[in-house]
Amino acid sequence: MNSAMRSYLDHNATSPVRPEVAVAVARALELPGNPSSIHAEGRAARHALQTARAQLAALVGARPEQVTFTSGGTEAANAVLSGALRKAGLPAPTRLMISATEHPCVAAGHRFAAETIEVLPVDGAGLLRLDVLAARLDACRGESVLVSVHAANNETGVVQPLAEIVRLARAHGSTLVHSDAVQAVGKIPLDVAALGLDALTLSGHKFTAPKGVGALVLADGVSLEAAFLRGGGQEARLRGGTENLPGIVGMGEAAAIARAALDGEAARLAGLRDALEARLRARVPDIVVFGEGAPRLPNTLSFALPGLEAATALIALDLAGLSVSSGSACASGKVARSPVLAAMGVSPALAAGALRVSFGWNSRPEDLERFAAGFERVASSLYQRRGQAA
Template identity: 50%
Template sequence: MAAKRTYLDWNATAPLLAEAREAMLSALSLPGNASSVHVEGRAARAAIDRARDKVAALVGAKPANVVFTSGATEAANLVLTPDFRMGRSALKVSKSYVSSIEHPALREGGRFAKDDVVEIPVTAAGVVDLDALAALLAAHDMTAGLPLVAVMFANNESGIVQPVAEVAALTRKAGGVFVCDAVQAAGRVPVSIEAIGADFLILSAHKIGGPKGAGALVSRGEAMMPAPLLRGGGHEKGHRAGTENIAAIAGFGAAAEYQLQNLEARVASLQFRRDRLESAMRRICPDVIVHGADGPRLPNTSFFSVPGLKSETGQIAFDLEGVALSAGSACSSGKVGESHVLAAMGFDPKLGALRASIGPETSDEEIDHAIAAFERLLARLNRQGAAA
C-alpha cells in the first residue's frame, strides 16, 4: 500500500481540474489551425474564443483584451518593456519600478536594462511602502519616458495582499503604466481589472487548475500595448506570434469558468481550514511566526517560521511525513534557501520559512495529517535541542 500523501502546495501548482482535462481532450480532437478560414480552422478559432471569454470574465475584462501566452513568465516579459505603442505611435517607458517582494519573473525586469529597474521597498508587514513609491514616482524624469510600476496582487510566498488599487492611483497620477501580477489571486479571491485600475494583469493557467504552459496578459484597453516579444505571424492580433496551443488554452478557459463559480463560498472554506492549521501550529509551538497574520492575506496561504528550523530541513521532514509543502516560491530552479520576501520585510535572511497552501479539495483529514506531521517534527526538534 502506498504511503498516505497530503498535498499542501497549491500555490506552486493546482491539480488539474476534471473540467480542464475534458476541455483539453475535446480540443485535441480538433484538426484545424485556428488561423485557417475553412470549417476546421473556424472550429479551432471558436474554441480559443470561448476560452478567451471565460478568462476575461474571471478578471472582469473584455475578451478582446486577453492575449494568450505560454505562461505568466512570458506574459511578464511581454509587458515589462521600454517599448509600447499608443495606437500607431511609439510610446517610451524609461524605468520599471518593481516591488522587492515580486516573483523572480518580474524582479528580473523583463526587457528593461538592469540599471533601469528600480526596487520599491516594503514595510515590515510585507506590504508595498506607498510613501516610498510616491517619492520614487515624484522623482521620475518624465522627459526620458514614462514610469512602469509592477506590483503583485498577493505575494506568492506570504499570501499577503497588496494595496494594488492605491498603487494604481499613484501610478496613474504620475502618468505611468501599472502592471499587476494576479497569478496567485485569480480564482482565490475576487479580481477585477477595472476595480484595481491596473493597465495590465498577468495570469497563469496552472495556478487555477488549468494546464501548465498557458497564461495570459490582460489589458484594460486596446490602445496601449507593449511591443511584441515573439514576432512572426499575426496571431493574437499581432501581440504574440506563434500557432496557438489550443488544448492548453481550452483547459485554461475551463478552469477560469470553474473558479468563477461559487467563489465566495470557496474563500470561506479555504480560510476556515487554513486558520485551523495555524491554530494547531500555535498550540504545538507557541513560538511559531505566521507571517502576515495581522493583515489581509489569501485565504489559502500560510507562510510560517519555526525558530531553529531551517527551510530545507523542514521541507524534507514534512515530505518524509507524507506532506508536500514548499519553502517559498517554486520558480527558482528547485533551489531552497533564503527568502527574498522575508529579507525585504526586515527579517534575518537566514530565518527559515515554509509555505503551506491549500485548495478547495483539501480535506479536514489532510489538515489533520499536516498537524500531526508538524507535531512530530517539533518533538524531534525539541529532543535535538535538549541533547545539544
Template identity: 50%
Template sequence: MAQPRAYLDYNATAPLVPAARQAVLAALDLPGNASSIHTEGRAARARIEFARQQVAAIAGVPAAQVVFTAGGTEAANLALTPHLATPGNPRPVEWLFIAAGEHPCVLKGHRFPQARTRIVPLTADSVIDLAVLAAMLAETGDSRVMLALQAANNETGVLQPVVEAASLVHASGGVVVCDAVQAAGRIDCSVAALGADLLFFSAHKLGGPKGAGALAWAAAGTHISRVPVRGGGQERGLRAGTENIAAIAGFGAAAEVALGAREAEMERLRRLRDLLEGRLAAMFPEIEIFGGKAHRLANTSCFALADASAETLLIALDLEGLAVSSGSACSSGKVEASHVLSAMGVEATLAKGALRVSLGWDSKQADVERFAEAYGKIVNGMRARRKRAA
C-alpha cells in the same frame, strides 16, 4: 496500508479541476490549426475564442483585450516593456518601479535597462511602502513610470494595496502592470477592482493545465510595439506561434470554475488555514506567521520557527506523504533565502525555517490536521536530538 499523499502546494501548481481536464481532452480531439479557414480550423479557432471569453471574465475586460501566452512568465515579459502605448498618453515609459517582493518573472523578466529600474521597498507586513513610492514618483519629475505590483504575494499570500498604488502612479501619468497569477479565482482581480492597466495570469495556478497564460489590458487601444515572440502573427501579432489549443481550453474552463465558486471556496479555505495556524500556535507559541496581521489570501500560510530548518522539514514532511513548499516554486528546486522575507526585514535565521502551506479545491480538513501533527512530531524530534547531543 500507507496513507495517500496530501498535496498542500497549490500556490506552486493546482491539480487540474475536472472541468479543465474534460476541456483539455475535448480540445485534443480537434485536428485543425486555428489559423486555417476550413471547417476544422474554424472549430479550433472557436474553441480558443470561447476560452478567451472565459479568461476575460476574470479580468473584467472584453475578450478582444486578452492575449494568450505560454504562461505567466511570458505574459510578464510581454507586458513589462518601455515599448508600451496607452490611449491618450503618447509619452514613452522611461522607468520601471518594481515592488521588492515581486515574483522572479518580474524581477528578472522585464525588458527595461537595469539603469532604468528601481526597487520599491516593502513594510514589515509585506506590503509596498506607499509613502516611499510617492516620494520616488516625485523624484522622476515628468518621466513616465511603470509600476510592477502583485495583487497577492506567492509566498506569504499578502494582498497588495494595488488600488492605492495605482492612484499614485496614475496621478503622475504612469501605468500599472499587476501580477494577478495568485489572485485569480481567489479575490476580485478585475481591472475595475484593482485599478491596474494590465494584468497577467497563469492557468496552472487556478486548476488549469501548465503551459498557458494570459495578458489582459484595461483600455482598448493599448499597444505593445516590440514583442519577444515574433513569427506568424498569431494572437493579434502579440504572440507568434501555433496556439496550444488544449492548454488554452483547459485554462478557460478552470477560470470559469474558479470565478463561479470563488466566494464560498475562499471562505472554506479560510477556515482550514485558520485551523492550521491555530494548531501550530498551540504547539509552538513562538511560531512566526509571516504577514499574519495583513490582509492575505484565504488559502495561504507562511510560517517559521528559528530552530527548524526548512530544508530538513521539507524532506521529512515529504517522507510523511505531505507536499509543501519553502517559498516560490520557480527557484529551480533550491531551498534558499526568500527575497520576500528579506524585504520584510525578517532575520536570516528565522527566514531559513520558512514553510508555505497553500490550499485549494481538493484540500480537506484531514490534510490540514495531518500536516499539523507531522510538523509537530518532526520539530519536537529535531529538538530532542539536539538536546541529547548537547
C-alpha cells in the same frame, strides 16, 4: 507513490488539474483543425479558442479582445516589461518601479537599464511602502514611469493594495501600472477595469489549468508597440505561432469554474488556513507567521519555527506523505534564502526555516489534520534534540 496516502498542500506551486478541466482538454485534443484555418474544422477550433478567451476575460473583469494568450505568467510579464508598453497620449516608459518582493519574472524580466530601475521597499508585513512610492513618483515628475507590483506574493500570500497603488500612479500622470497577478487570479476577486490597471498577467496552472499556458490582459488604450513573438500574426499579431488550443481550452474551463465558486471557495480555504494556523500556534507556540496582520490569500500560510531548517523539515514531511514547500517553486528545486523574507526584514536564521502551506480545490480538513500532526512531530524532534544538547 500512492496518492491516496499523501496530502498535497503546495497549490501555490501548481494546483492540480480539476477533473472537469481534464475533460475539456481531452475534448480539445480531439479537434483536428488549426484555429487559423477557414474550413469547418478550423472554425470549430477557433470557436473553442474564443470561448476560452471570453471565459478568462470574465474572471478578471476584461473583454475578450483584451486577452492575449501566452505560455505562462513569465512570458506574459516579460512581454509587458520588455516590450514597448504604450498608453494613448503618453510616451513610452523610461523608468521602472517595482516592489522588493516581486517574482523573478518581473525583477529580471524587463528591458530597463539598471540606473532607471527603482526597487521600492516593503514593510515588515510585506506590504509596499505607499509613502515611498508617492515620494518617488513625485521626484520623477516629467518622466514616464512603469510601476509593476504583484497582486499577491507567491511565498507569503500577502495581498498588495492595488487600488491605492493605481490611485497614486494616476496622480503622477505619466505612469502605467502592471500587476503580476499569477497567485491572485482565481483565488480572490480581480477586476482590471475596476482597479484601473493598465496590464495584468497570469498563469493557468495556479488555478487548476494545465501547465504551460497563461495570458496578458491590456486595458483600453494600452498596447505593445511590436509583437513579442514574430511569426504568423496570431493573437492580434502580438504573439505568433499556433495557439496551444488544449491548454487554452483547459484554462478557459478552469476560469469559468473559479469564477462561479470564487466567494464560497475563498471562505472555505480561509477556514482551513486559519484552523491550521490556530492549531500550530496552540501546539508549537514558537512559530512565526509571515505576513501576519496583512491581507493574505485565503489559501496561504507561511511560517517558520526558529532553529528548524526548511530542508530538514521538508524531507521529514515528504516522508510522512505531506507535500509542502519552502516558498517559491521557481528556483530549480533549490532551498535557498528567500529575497522576499529578506525584504521584509526577516533574519537569515529564521528565513532559513520558512515553510509554505497552500491549500486548494481538493484540500480537506483531514489534510489539515495530517499536516498539523506531522509538523508537530518534526517540532517535537527539534525540541528533543535541543534538550539533549543542553
